[in-house]
Amino acid sequence: MISIINIPIVPTLNELDFDESSNILNSEITEINNISNGGHRSAKDILKYIIPALALNGVLDVNDPIIHLRISGDGRNVGRRLKQVMITMTILNDIQNIHKPDYHYTTVLFPGIENYELLEIMMMPFIQELDDLKNYGLKIDEIVWKFELYFSSDWKFLSICLGFNAANSNFFCPWCQISKHGQNNNQTNWKISKEIEKINEYPGHNKRPLFYMISLNNWVPDELHIMLRIWDRLWSLVISELKESNQFDDVCRKEIMQEMSRISVNFQFWKEHGADAWNHTSLMGDDKLKVLKNFNLGRILPPTRAKKIRELWNRFNQIYFNLKTKDYDVQQFQFEVEDWLELFLTPDRIIPNSNRIEKGLYSPSSITPYIHVLVCHISEFMEIHQKWGMKAFSCAPVEKKNHQQVTHFFRQTLKGGGSKHKLVIRDILEYENRSLFYLFNDNTISSKPKKLHIED
Ligand SMILES: [Zn+2]
Known part of the structure; x- marks a missing residue:
């Protein structure tokens, strides 16, 4: 028994x-x-x-x-x-x-x-x-x-438990006082600056934290969602680029589905009955990583453009890998994420001795809260919690x-x-x-x- x-x-x-x-x-x-x-x-x-x-x-x-x-x-x-x-x-x-x-x-x-x-x-x-x-x-x-x-x-659950009104709030970050409208999104010197004891003094924190006894340094963002949500942003930026240039047509969607199939990801586009917008399969974490690593952007974008975005994706993939590597050098990591953000924000460039403009990548308004956390706070969390490593908080x-x-x-x-x-x-x-x-x-x-x- x-x-x-x-x-x-x-x-x-x-x-x-x-x-x-x-x-x-x-x-x-x-x-x-x-x-x-x-x-x-x-x-x-x-x-x-x-x-x-x-x-x-x-x-x-x-x-x-x-x-x-x-x-x-x-x-x-x-x-x-x-x-x-x-x-x-x-x-x-x-x-x-x-x-x-x-x-x-x-x-x-x-x-x-x-x-x-x-x-x-x-x-x-x-x-x-x-x-x-x-x-x-x-x-x-x-x-x-x-x-x-x-x-x-x-992010959502953490904000709720922290009594923090994150959604659509000007002050969106649980850890620092960055604001959406302050045009300071692309600065990277934001540090964890709030304290749990004084948390209700900061804008947006209108309720008492449910876990008021846990120090704010120990409210650790989840590495999995950092990857999932930043992937979502990178993917949607490519799709909106296709739409803006009127290339998001049947041929293009077919190319995407074939390429997904080539890299063993089950992916479909479809329209709801009577609706205009295209839906697509929402991918799980493993599939998102396959796309991040292997998707051939050259099938849907001009070669130079594909190469540029491919580099952004590759480096994000490498950063995500390093984030999960215990005892990875914290300063090196900070250097890599800032470098990656700089690439993300590559501005348009006039090609010398011509009237042509080489298109850059994305604007500061494309930076999401998760990107802010990756660039500004993760290295600090890696340092504080070096004993366990970020993956222990996954x-x-x-x-x-x-x-x-x-x-x-x-x-x-x-x-x-x-x-x-x-x-x-x-x-x-x-x-x-x-x-x-x-x-x-x-x-x-x-x-x-x-x-x-x-x-x-
Ligand atoms: Zn912050």
């Missing part, structure tokens, strides 16, 4: 029914009359279970009892009208396993959208636990473990976990409608309890490692 670790699954809110059709965004959340049960697993209970095992493995050191705890969160669609939000934590010290979804432990799970007021309610017990961990540590077998806390997610494993939970628990359950939703949340959290047991018991580790001894 295998016993199952019993971490209680506590409904975050009891006996409140969730009306799937109501629009949470438009209602006053304080009424709390349309929020359903979420589930919560105690972070302390999970830690009490895994810390002794990690200490026994030598991953944690009882003589230096500091735990680096990373929080992440992500929303997901689990059906046409069903959404869920998942909050996870992971132990950075366990660096060997940091890229595996199973080692990101779900603490809070609820049906609903990524929204400040909802998160505040659903995460209340979790936030209290983090506050305790930060202030008092956690005592296990006479050892008081201290905690350094981190947060990592995509949200790829959290997204993978998200995907696994959806495919594992929802494909069948939701066929009968959303009525089983609550049960599914419970199922997922119970499954997580069980997997914790399997993860930490294969070395015959029990919750009391002190009693173990080696027999000859």
